Amino acid sequence: MKPMLHRLLRSPAGLGGLVMLLALLIAVVATPLVSPYDPYALDFGNALLPPDATHWFGTDNFGRDIFTRVLAGAAYDLRLATTCVFGPMLLGILVGLCAGYFGGWIDVALMRLTDVVWAFPFYVLVLTIVGVLGPGEGNLYIAFFLVNWIGYARIVRGETLVIARLEYVQALSILRFGPARTMLRHILPNAVTPAIVYSMSDLVLTVQAVAALSFFGLGVQPPAPEWGLLIVESVDYMRDAPWMTIFPGLAIAFVGVAFALLGEGLAAALQPRG
Amino acid sequence: MTLLEFRDVSRHFPARRSLADAVLRRPPAVLRAVHHVDLSVDRGETLGIVGESGCGKSTLARLAVGLQAADEGAVLFDGTPMQGPDPAGRIQMVFQDPYSSLNPRMTIGALLEEVVAHYHRDLSAAERRAEAGEALRRVGLPAETADKYPHALSGGQRQRVSIARALCPRPQILVADEPVSALDASVQAQIINLLQRLSADTGITILFISHDMQVIRHLCDRVAVMYLGEVVELAPVDRLFDQPQHPYTAGLMEAVPDIARRRGEPRVALGGEMPDPYAVIDGCRFASRCRFAEPRCETPQLLTDAAGGGLVRCWKAPPLAAASIQTSSRSDLT
Ligand SMILES: Nc1ncnc2c1ncn2[C@@H]1O[C@H](COP(=O)(O)OP(=O)(O)OP(=O)(O)O)[C@@H](O)[C@H]1O
Ligand code: SF4
Ligand SMILES: [Mg+2]
Numbered sequence: 001m002k003p004m005l006h007r008l009l010r011s012p013a014g015l016g017g018l019v020m021l022l023a024l025l026i027a028v029v030a031t032p033l034v035s036p037y038d039p040y041a042l043d044f045g046n047a048l049l050p051p052d053a054t055h056w057f058g059t060d061n062f063g064r065d066i067f068t069r070v071l072a073g074a075a076y077d078l079r080l081a082t083t084c085v086f087g088p089m090l091l092g093i094l095v096g097l098c099a100g101y102f103g104g105w106i107d108v109a110l111m112r113l114t115d116v117v118w119a120f121p122f123y124v125l126v127l128t129i130v131g132v133l134g135p136g137e138g139n140l141y142i143a144f145f146l147v148n149w150i151g152y153a154r155i156v157r158g159e160t161l162v163i164a165r166l167e168y169v170q171a172l173s174i175l176r177f178g179p180a181r182t183m184l185r186h187i188l189p190n191a192v193t194p195a196i197v198y199s200m201s202d203l204v205l206t207v208q209a210v211a212a213l214s215f216f217g218l219g220v221q222p223p224a225p226e227w228g229l230l231i232v233e234s235v236d237y238m239r240d241a242p243w244m245t246i247f248p249g250l251a252i253a254f255v256g257v258a259f260a261l262l263g264e265g266l267a268a269a270l271q272p273r274g
Numbered sequence: 275m276t277l278l279e280f281r282d283v284s285r286h287f288p289a290r291r292s293l294a295d296a297v298l299r300r301p302p303a304v305l306r307a308v309h310h311v312d313l314s315v316d317r318g319e320t321l322g323i324v325g326e327s328g329c330g331k332s333t334l335a336r337l338a339v340g341l342q343a344a345d346e347g348a349v350l351f352d353g354t355p356m357q358g359p360d361p362a363g364r365i366q367m368v369f370q371d372p373y374s375s376l377n378p379r380m381t382i383g384a385l386l387e388e389v390v391a392h393y394h395r396d397l398s399a400a401e402r403r404a405e406a407g408e409a410l411r412r413v414g415l416p417a418e419t420a421d422k423y424p425h426a427l428s429g430g431q432r433q434r435v436s437i438a439r440a441l442c443p444r445p446q447i448l449v450a451d452e453p454v455s456a457l458d459a460s461v462q463a464q465i466i467n468l469l470q471r472l473s474a475d476t477g478i479t480i481l482f483i484s485h486d487m488q489v490i491r492h493l494c495d496r497v498a499v500m501y502l503g504e505v506v507e508l509a510p511v512d513r514l515f516d517q518p519q520h521p522y523t524a525g526l527m528e529a530v531p532d533i534a535r536r537r538g539e540p541r542v543a544l545g546g547e548m549p550d551p552y553a554v555i556d557g558c559r560f561a562s563r564c565r566f567a568e569p570r571c572e573t574p575q576l577l578t579d580a581a582g583g584g585l586v587r588c589w590k591a592p593p594l595a596a597a598s599i600q601t602s603s604r605s606d607l608t
Binding site: 166167168170171173174175176177186189190 | 339340341359360361363365366367369370371374375376377378379380389392436439440443
């Protein structure tokens with residue numbers, strides 16, 4: 001564990017990504033404590049002010065401070081993205097491990113299932129779910145949990161197939177170690193690296209998808225300061241108050257770059273040698 | 275005396291059926307990786323298995339430890355048929371590739387202690403550590419090795435760790451599948467010496483698989499020669515090397531310059547290619563490469579008593595062992 005963190009911190013990409021995310025998290029936590037503005041309170045006297053020393057990112061059409069709202073929105077987007085990535089990731093890893101380790105009909109059944117889910121375009125699936133259950137944050141979770149595990153299941157299955165054939169795993173069967181111990185303690189740590197690296201790009205995509213779904217009214221509902229919603233609300237003012245669009249957009253890009261860098265750093269740090 | 279017995283053991287691999295096969299309802303081609311092998315390993319001996327690549331050595335090893343099940347016949351330990359790996363860990367295995375036979379993410383100490391804990395659940399953590407240290411000492415590694423990861427070790431050191439891991443359950447048989455083939459010559463000798471010392475000190479039985487005649491000669495008490503899934507000759511090591519009686523065994527020896535020179539006989543190195551393993555005949559499987567083949571060889575050959583001891587699967591062998599060599603030298607001249 002320790003040498004991995006060391007290696008992560010020594011790689012410029014990993015360090016950069018980590019610093020960016022930490023800075024964002026600190027800002028998210030600290031802003032409500034130090035900011036004089038409320039992300040929800042209306043103040044029509046100060047509507048559509050451009051960025052300046054008092055309102056760093058300007059204000060929106062209701063006079064709300066955009067800097068405060070963007071950081072409050074980070075809580076939504078990061079919570080949604082991490083839950084919708086790491087939850088399905090655990091499921092997918094377990095599925096992939098079982099499929100690759102047990103093989104036979106278990107493998108066939110699980111992989112057919114991934115094919116079926118994969119065959120539905122994601123947005124069609126979300127539209128169907130939202131159509132049936134109505135829009136809202138909870139239904140976003142359902143949609144992502146149904147879909148996001150597939151990639152992990154496939155990645156981990158492929159790795160497991162290779163590792164299960166290695167001689168050290170055969171030695172474990174001769175020693176009669178049970179499947180749970182063999183899979184979780186001896187195969188998983190060697191199979192999971194590409195899944196972790198993939199999860200970083202998955203986070204980037206999921207942040208964007210969350211924003212996009214909210215943009216189309218399918219996800220988080222107003223007046224939450226979710227980034228996609230901030231952009232929707234800005235559309236009518238784009239010409240006169242472009243800062244309303246630019247800063248939430250930059251926030252999405254910032255998080256995307258941070259996760260991408262962290263993924264690159266992790267890819268190097270998680271190799272067993274070096 | 276017999277500790278491990280292969281009783282008429284076969285392991286066949288059906289080929290993947292092509293669509294045409296399925297349509298025509300042809301049965302799939304079958305590869306007889308191990309075919310009706312009868313073999314007894316005596317307590318305390320080191321039995322060598324030798325043969326070219328693909329003759330079924332590793333399959334036989336996996337059958338012995340229970341990684342694969344026999345299609346026919348049975349593997350008996352101390353007279354009892356085995357089903358899968360032995361729960362008491364009495365048969366353990368050392369593998370060929372030192373780079374994939376250890377979990378790269380565990381320290382040597384952690385992986386040995388885990389094995390110890392698995393077989394001796396009542397030991398305290400300190401006792402487990404001591405037992406793991408003892409295992410390292412038995413294979414000639416310093417105690418500090420326990421804190422290292424596999425990538426910090428050389429191939430030879432890893433093979434020692436593999437042996438230590440295999441010894442942790444206190445097995446009675448060690449199956450070693452080409453344990454030195456991936457190592458440098460000097461390191462090979464060290465590992466061979468280690469196995470020899472273990473056998474002498476603890477009386478452990480070793481099933482030693484190799485394609486290297488020199489190594490086999492150095493280490494083994496008896497040797498089984500395999501060809502295309504069958505044992506074609508089985509003999510005490512001296513008899514085998516002094517008077518190989520199966521033409522295939524003789525060919526293997528000729529391929530080794532040192533042994534061939536020592537025997538001072540004309541060189542008749544193995545010619546020809548191994549035939550398609552899916553299309554083997556009922557008669558002598560070696561016939562396609564045998565210089566002495568004649569029509570009678572097309573009938574199934576049985577393992578029969580050989581002159582000078584052991585068994586051989588060639589009807590010409592006992593009386594012709596000497597004569598064949600004369601014929602061959604004469605035919606070489608013409
Ligand atoms: N799981 C399997 N499925 C299909 N064929 C197999 C399988 N395992 C082994 N074989 C075939 O059985 C034959 C014997 O294989 P085996 O690995 O036992 O040979 P070997 O003597 O150990 O060879 P080598 O010296 O190359 O290790 C080979 O032709 C191999 O292709
Ligand atoms: S049986 Fe015939 S073909 Fe087979 S090894 Fe003996 S002489 Fe050669
Ligand atoms: Mg082999």
